[in-house]
Amino acid sequence: xxxxxxxxxxxxxxxxxxxxxxxxxxxxxxxxxxxxxxxxxxxxxxxxxxxxxxxxxxxxxxxxxxxxxxxxxxxxxxxxxxxxxxxxxxxxxxxxxxxxxxxxxxxxxxxxxxxxxxxxxxxxxxxxxxxxxxxxxxxxxxxxxxxxxxxxxxxxxxxxxxxxxxxxxxxxxxxxxxxxxxxxxxxxxxxxxxxxxxxxxxxxxxxxxxxxxxxxxxxxxxxxxxxxxxxxxxxxxxxxxxxxxxxxxxxxxxxxxxxxxxxxxxxxxxxxxxxxxxxxxxxxxxxxxxxxxxxxxxxxxxxxxxxxxxxxxxxxxxxxxxxxxxxxxxxxxxxxxxxxxxxxxxxxxxxxxxxxxxxxxxxxxxxxxxxxxxxxxxxxxxxxxxxxxxxxxxxxxxxx
Numbered sequence: 476x477x478x479x480x481x482x483x484x485x486x487x488x489x490x491x492x493x494x495x496x497x498x499x500x501x502x503x504x505x506x507x508x509x510x511x512x513x514x515x516x517x518x519x520x521x522x523x524x525x526x527x528x529x530x531x532x533x534x535x536x537x538x539x540x541x542x543x544x545x546x547x548x549x550x551x552x553x554x555x556x557x558x559x560x561x562x563x564x565x566x567x568x569x570x571x572x573x574x575x576x577x578x579x580x581x582x583x584x585x586x587x588x589x590x591x592x593x594x595x596x597x598x599x600x601x602x603x604x605x606x607x608x609x610x611x612x613x614x615x616x617x618x619x620x621x622x623x624x625x626x627x628x629x630x631x632x633x634x635x636x637x638x639x640x641x642x643x644x645x646x647x648x649x650x651x652x653x654x655x656x657x658x659x660x661x662x663x664x665x666x667x668x669x670x671x672x673x674x675x676x677x678x679x680x681x682x683x684x685x686x687x688x689x690x691x692x693x694x695x696x697x698x699x700x701x702x703x704x705x706x707x708x709x710x711x712x713x714x715x716x717x718x719x720x721x722x723x724x725x726x727x728x729x730x731x732x733x734x735x736x737x738x739x740x741x742x743x744x745x746x747x748x749x750x751x752x753x754x755x756x757x758x759x760x761x762x763x764x765x766x767x768x769x770x771x772x773x774x775x776x777x778x779x780x781x782x783x784x785x786x787x788x789x790x791x792x793x794x795x796x797x798x799x800x801x802x803x804x805x806x807x808x809x810x811x812x813x814x815x816x817x818x819x820x821x822x823x824x825x826x827x828x829x830x831x832x833x834x835x836x837x838x839x840x841x842x843x844x845x846x847x848x849x850x851x852x853x854x855x856x857x858x859x860x861x862x863x864x865x866x867x868x869x870x871x872x873x874x875x
Contacts, residue, residue: 477664487585491662495761502693502798502799503799503800503802506799506802506803506806507641507645507649507802509806509810510645510802510806510844511645511646511652511752511811512649512652512686513686513689513690513806513809514614514645514646514649514652515649515650515653516584516653516683516686516687516690517543517658517690518536518539518543518650518653519539519653519656520687520690520691521535521538521539521542522535522536522538523535524541525538525539528665536653536654536697538707539653540650543646547648557697575751576751577597579751580594580597581597584596592826600607614785646869651664660676660679663675663679664676674825677820678817678820679817680823681816681820682813682816685813685815686809686813687810687814688810689808689812690810693728693729696728696768697725697726697728697729698725699726699768700721700725700728700764700765700768701721701722701724701725702721703764703767704717704719704720704721704724704725704761704764705718705740705758707764708720708721708742708757708760708761708764709721712753712755712757712760714742714745714746714747715745716741720738720741720742720745722764723737723741724738724761729805730792730804730805733789733792735765735769738761739758739761739762742754742758742761743758746758753761782809783808783812783815787811788807788811789812791807791811792807795807795810831851832849833845834846834847834848835848835849837855
């Protein structure tokens with residue numbers, strides 16, 4: 476190898492390392508841009524519905540953006556204060572829950588001399604009720620601890636104002652994304668040879684379909700989970716503070732696998748404070764709701780490209796949390812979906828030529844793997860974005 480060739484390779488490797496270092500340094504901002512793109516896809520869904528019933532593109536986009544802002548205002552002005560007040564009520568029930576737990580423990584110890592000798596005596600705990608000042612202080616600590624792991628754009632200042640500014644910044648970018656998305660697609664085409672333009676548009680189609688599938692399924696899943704928890708646990712079984720558990724369970728849907736078990740904590744606390752015996756009914760009922768939603772309702776809605784194995788998803792969630800914090804955990808599913816599309820379309824299909832090959836594996840009674848392959852029909856790509864999902868992007872210039 477000549478010195479010139481070695482020097483070219485050295486510069487290439489150095490350039491790749493510098494680019495990767497720059498991406499890593501700006502990873503939080505890049506992830507927020509990805510979140511803005513997802514919000515833009517979410518805005519495009521109702522805008523497409525309005526266009527299909529005859530609305531013009533500009534009015535459909537305006538109505539979708541205004542509707543999203545109104546929903547956020549309702550959440551902030553109506554739901555958030557109610558959740559905070561019920562959270563304070565939750566804090567006030569903790570001493571009663573602890574007292575009930577200690578009383579049940581003492582009852583168990585007193586049942587027989589053997590249990591009295593085997594189980595240690597419970598510690599003496601103060602059951603003083605939490606006054607509003609102490610509850611507010613504890614709530615502020617809880618919020619600040621949660622915000623401390625969120626990525627920021629203002630030099631690491633972790634407070635509620637920064638999060639609101641970041642949210643407004645992301646929404647602002649998302650509006651620009653949804654107004655003229657074709658500009659960004661066209662810009663990407665100028666970075667690759669012309670012979671790959673058609674293939675690049677196909678990959679963009681797959682990206683859009685993946686994001687569209689995740690957003691649609693997530694919104695339906697959140698709504699169904701909140702409704703079922705509120706109706707079954709609150710109205711039918713009479714659990715106190717059912718609305719906070721329902722909203723908590725719905726928001727926990729953002730975190731697959733792990734989030735399904737988080738609402739058990741407030742359910743257990745409310746049950747211990749109100750009637751400890753009902754916990755044996757409420758928790759199994761909630762788990763049955765989650766089992767129905769995650770294994771019957773969601774799989775019937777979600778498409779094959781987002782059917783990600785649970786073990787791989789949990790590992791990717793851990794990696795995203797380490798790299799990006801709380802925002803990475805929330806966006807782990809769509810990010811993994813985009814990466815799967817990228818690897819499948821470019822590496823597996825184009826480089827390895829596996830587009831028309833379906834691979835199936837079986838395990839026999841002895842635990843040996845058996846491989847079966849078959850040819851499949853080629854997949855057809857829809858125009859970007861799909862005309863039946865987002866016609867606002869496929870209109871002629873005269874209509875814009």
